[in-house]
Amino acid sequence: MRFFRWMVLALVAVVLILFAVSNRETVSVGLWPLPAFVELPLYLVVLGMLILGFILGELVAWIGGSRWRREARRSRRRIATLERELDAERVQHSEPRASVVAIPR
Numbered sequence: 286m287r288f289f290r291w292m293v294l295a296l297v298a299v300v301l302i303l304f305a306v307s308n309r310e311t312v313s314v315g316l317w318p319l320p321a322f323v324e325l326p327l328y329l330v331v332l333g334m335l336i337l338g339f340i341l342g343e344l345v346a347w348i349g350g351s352r353w354r355r356e357a358r359r360s361r362r363r364i365a366t367l368e369r370e371l372d373a374e375r376v377q378h379s380e381p382r383a384s385v386v387a388i389p390r
Contacts, residue, residue, distance in 0.1 A: 304328055 305328040314330055315322040 301332070304331075 308327040310327050311324045312327050313322045
């Protein structure tokens with residue numbers, strides 16, 4: 286499995302390198318309300334936007350999963366509380382009790 290992962294990673298790296306070598310032309314990049322433009326190689330613009338999209342997607346997924354993480358924390362606390370109560374009950378029932386012995390007359 287580890288070998289397969291490295292092979293896929295190597296393939297992706299080769300594709301990215303070929304993309305970068307093939308797209309070295311510079312492009313003007315500007316943000317609409319701002320008057321400034323930046324000259325960057327096309328591959329940097331494309332890869333930068335892919336990275337930005339990945340980071341924004343991960344951020345949205347992380348925010349969306351906050352409900353499930355909160356529920357997991359509550360469940361862990363509840364389980365810990367119930368385990369402590371169960372241990373206390375086991376200790377209480379394992380202590381010898383004073384039994385009433387009937388004395389014959």
